[in-house]
Amino acid sequence: MIRELHEKLIKGEITSVELMGKYFDAIEKGNPELNAYLTLTKDLAMEQAKRTDEKIKKGEEINLLEGIPGGIKDLIQLKDVRATGGSKILDNYIAPYDATVVNKLKEVGAVFLGKTNCDEFAMGSSGEKSAYGPTKNPHDLERVPGGTSSGSAAAVAADLAVWALGTDTGGSSRQPASFCGIVGFKPTYGRISRYGVMAAASSLEQVGILAKTVEDCAVVLSAIAGEDKMDSTTAKSSGKDYTNYLTGEVKGMKIGIVKEYQEGLNSGMKEAMQAVIKRYEKMGAEIVEIELPYAKYSLPVFYIINPCEISSNLARYDGVKYGIRINDELDSNYNPNGLTRNLLETYLDTRQYGLGAEAKRRIMLGTYALSAGYYEAYYLRAQKVRTLIRKDFEKAFEKVDLILTPTAPTPAFKIGEKIQDPLEMYLADIFTVTANIAGVPAISIPCDNKVEYEGERLPAGFQLMGKWFDEEGVLRAAHAYEVSK
Amino acid sequence: MIKKEEVKHIAELARIGLTDEEMEKYSQELSGILAWIDQLKEVDISGVEPTEHITGVKNVSRQDISHPFENREKIINLFPEEKNGYNKVKAVL
Numbered sequence: 295m296i297r298e299l300h301e302k303l304i305k306g307e308i309t310s311v312e313l314m315g316k317y318f319d320a321i322e323k324g325n326p327e328l329n330a331y332l333t334l335t336k337d338l339a340m341e342q343a344k345r346t347d348e349k350i351k352k353g354e355e356i357n358l359l360e361g362i363p364g365g366i367k368d369l370i371q372l373k374d375v376r377a378t379g380g381s382k383i384l385d386n387y388i389a390p391y392d393a394t395v396v397n398k399l400k401e402v403g404a405v406f407l408g409k410t411n412c413d414e415f416a417m418g419s420s421g422e423k424s425a426y427g428p429t430k431n432p433h434d435l436e437r438v439p440g441g442t443s444s445g446s447a448a449a450v451a452a453d454l455a456v457w458a459l460g461t462d463t464g465g466s467s468r469q470p471a472s473f474c475g476i477v478g479f480k481p482t483y484g485r486i487s488r489y490g491v492m493a494a495a496s497s498l499e500q501v502g503i504l505a506k507t508v509e510d511c512a513v514v515l516s517a518i519a520g521e522d523k524m525d526s527t528t529a530k531s532s533g534k535d536y537t538n539y540l541t542g543e544v545k546g547m548k549i550g551i552v553k554e555y556q557e558g559l560n561s562g563m564k565e566a567m568q569a570v571i572k573r574y575e576k577m578g579a580e581i582v583e584i585e586l587p588y589a590k591y592s593l594p595v596f597y598i599i600n601p602c603e604i605s606s607n608l609a610r611y612d613g614v615k616y617g618i619r620i621n622d623e624l625d626s627n628y629n630p631n632g633l634t635r636n637l638l639e640t641y642l643d644t645r646q647y648g649l650g651a652e653a654k655r656r657i658m659l660g661t662y663a664l665s666a667g668y669y670e671a672y673y674l675r676a677q678k679v680r681t682l683i684r685k686d687f688e689k690a691f692e693k694v695d696l697i698l699t700p701t702a703p704t705p706a707f708k709i710g711e712k713i714q715d716p717l718e719m720y721l722a723d724i725f726t727v728t729a730n731i732a733g734v735p736a737i738s739i740p741c742d743n744k745v746e747y748e749g750e751r752l753p754a755g756f757q758l759m760g761k762w763f764d765e766e767g768v769l770r771a772a773h774a775y776e777v778s779k
Numbered sequence: 780m781i782k783k784e785e786v787k788h789i790a791e792l793a794r795i796g797l798t799d800e801e802m803e804k805y806s807q808e809l810s811g812i813l814a815w816i817d818q819l820k821e822v823d824i825s826g827v828e829p830t831e832h833i834t835g836v837k838n839v840s841r842q843d844i845s846h847p848f849e850n851r852e853k854i855i856n857l858f859p860e861e862k863n864g865y866n867k868v869k870a871v872l
Contacts, residue, residue, distance in 0.1 A: 374853075390853040459784030483833050497833065526839035527832065594816045605793060612794065614868055619859035637869035638794075654795055658786070658805055658813060661793040672816070676828035679822050684830060716808055717815055733833030762834055 295456060295509045300358050304350060310343035310361030310405065317363045317407055321454045328430050330449040332368050334408040339363065341403045345411055349403075351383035355531050358513050358537075360403030365449045367457040368409040368415055371490040371503070372396050379492045380414040380424040380442075383611045385618055385649030391400055393490025393523065395501050395518045396522040402517050407455055410445030414650045415508060415608060416463050416494040417444050419722040421470065423652045430709070431473060433753060437706040440470030440722075446504045447474040455562025457514050463495050464596050465701075468501025468738035468757060472701035475740045475753025477772070479503040480513045482763045483733035484529035486515075487522030495603040496527075498596070508739065508773040512536035529763065533588065539766040540773040549758075552586050552693035555725065562745040563754060565753060570698065570741055570756045570775070577778055578586040579771070584690045584697065588682040591729040595683065598663055598676035599731075605660025608653065613644030620644045655716060680731055687732045687759075696771055697759040699712060699725045701738040705745050705752035725757060735760045739772045742779060781809045 302308045308372070318336060325331050366372055369379045371389035378384045384459075392400065414422040421429040421444025431437040431445035432452035439448040443460025447470035450458050460467040462480035471478025476525035479502060485506030486501045493499075501518065505511040516536045521528045551571065556564065575581055620643040623637065635643060649657070663672035688695060702722055712719040729736035736756035745754040760768035781789075783806045790797045790805075797805065803850075848854065860867040 298820075326854065385845065387852065387857065390848075390850045390857065412832055459791075484836060523841065527836060529834060563786075577857075588822070591819060591822060594819050597812065597816060598819075607826065614860070615857060615866065616857035621859065623788050635869070637871060640869055641794040642796035645794055648862075649795065654797075654801075655805065655808060657793045657795060658789050659809055662781070662785075662809065662813075665789065665792060674829055675824060677831075678824040678827040679819055680830040680833075681827050682824070711815075717811060721827075 295506050296358055296362050296393055296513045299362055299748070300723055303346070303361050304356065305420060308352070310346040311340065311359065312575050314339050314343040314363050314405055314407070317454065317471040319520065321407065323773045324452050324454050326584060328432060328448050328452055328454070329411055329427050330409050330429055330445040330452065331365065331408040332378060332426055332445070335372070335375055335406050337351050338375070339407055342403060346403055346405070357402040357517070359399070361405060362456050363405040363538050365407050365410040365446055365455040366396065367412050367443050367446050367458070367460045369412055369461055369492045369523055370396060370459055372406060375409060377409065378426065380412040380426065381645070381649065381653065382425040383617045387617055391490060392524045393485035396490065398518045404517070406511060410412050410443070410449055410458060412444055412446070413442035414653050415463055415492060415604070416442045416466055417604065417652045419465070419469065420579040420707070420712065420721050423650060425650055431538045431706050433475060434706065434750065436708055437752070438473065438708060438709050440473035440702070442466040443470050443502060443504060445489055447471055447476060447478065450474070450504045450506060451476050459508055460506045461491060461499055462502035462730065463499040463729060464600065464730050465723040467504055468721060468726050468736060468755070469702050471504055471738045472740070472755030473706035473753070477505050477508055477511050477740070478738040478755070480516065480729060480736050481515065481519065481765055482529070483764065484527050485519050485531070485735070485763065487520070487525040487528050489524035491592040496607060497603060500602060504670050508737070508769055508776050509537060509540055511737070512540060512564060512769050515651055536765060536769055539770045541770060542774050542777050544574060544607045544771050544774045547579045547696065548691055548694040549579050549584050549712040549771070550582050550584035550697045552589065552697065552699060553583055555581060555591065555699050560704060560747070562747055563704065564659055566741040566745050566754055567756060568699055569743060573775060573778060574698070584694060586690060588679065588686050588727070589728050591679050592683055592731045593720060595676045595679050595731055598672050599680070601656040601660035603660070605664065606656045608649070608657055610647065611648065612641050613648070618644065618648050620647050683728065684732050687734060690759045695760070695767055698755045701725060701755040701757040705747045705754045719752065723732065729759050735765050735768050737768050737772045739775055781806055781813065
């Protein structure tokens, strides 16, 4: 889709300003219902679109992404624009600098439409845990769009953005992509800089990409990937054009399927997965059954590592340096009894008021697991099991190039359905978290046929996981499926 | 089982104010989640090294040089309470 729009731009069939206007019109119409955007950046978009149009007029060459409008998850900082991360505690926060990914997108001239809604500080599996209200699934407004990159997925699916950035800590780009019927990508840990992305679970998360096609995803990845001095966890690498690897061929590729994963799926998902497997066989890939014996522990490992890192990272939101401060002298609304708060009371009340239920739950869980006497039993044990899971993948990748799984156990569930039961909610990420635990690249691509679920036909995706730093292989196989229709 | 008193203690460590009702709720929820996490105890981890950095990046260092931040004013604007360019905070002592 990006390439087509790019052609139209350079041929003068449409200007970037017109394109931008078209998208803002669509947002104005669609967003009140979907709640995909929290903040719109019209002025900024207009400036960039004009620059693009002038360049085209002068006959200058432009990047594929130049002048193409997209959305940025509110967890990612865009200079001089409000960034809440979906949390009330940053309700008044204006980002003072650009995240590296934003900077890179500015360099290629991409247009930003606005900041997209998300579950608070990337915690949640449904898009229902934003302090600014739930995002809705464009395919069925009574269903969740998935999370945590809920607004990014809904915006792309409803064509309120051509592409969007999300983040992916346990499936937060892939699972909403599956629920919304689009493509969602998480790179290898360290492939994309996290500088300027609000930290939640630092050892698990990466910036993710949401797009309508695999090629679009490759275009955005080419713009934002690479080593960054400002993020010491990024891998040494030089720039690459990932679209070069989209050959449409999978002949000779070995794709692993995990036996245990086929069990326990409902009939609709099973059927969809069978069809995908058949298609890959038809295209000349070899399907190999593999084992990931420790993968079943990914979710409990995740729910130790993630809350521990969150409890530490979210300690910065204390009402002292930025964000809201519940302070008697400043706001009488929060101080009906005329209390004078001391420092401790300011902390307690700021965090009580400013953080949502899931954030508190994870901070509590992490604080408990890291408290004196429990570190070895929880965090250290989890990091050891994590090593075993990584070794599972090392072994599997001796036999296969890619691993194929469903993205989520079901299509999108109903809003409110799982909100009361945190454990059941966590299970929505069962197939996606493993890639974050192991740090491998993974993508969700919509299955051609919608899946029968609760009397409806809904989109559902399948997932391909690849070897560390083999983004090319993952994108190539995903793209081959997409164009083989 | 995480008792309510324990929840209270953890909440204090985490600097989160909780209502009585919330403490009750978190006592149940955390107990449930931890019981489910306990399945990790069945894994034999003897001799297994913990994961540090998943792709093995180690000891990345750089020169310790300070760079002036161009948007100083914007950071000051973010202070919850500002006085003469300083961040006004509660008395610590």
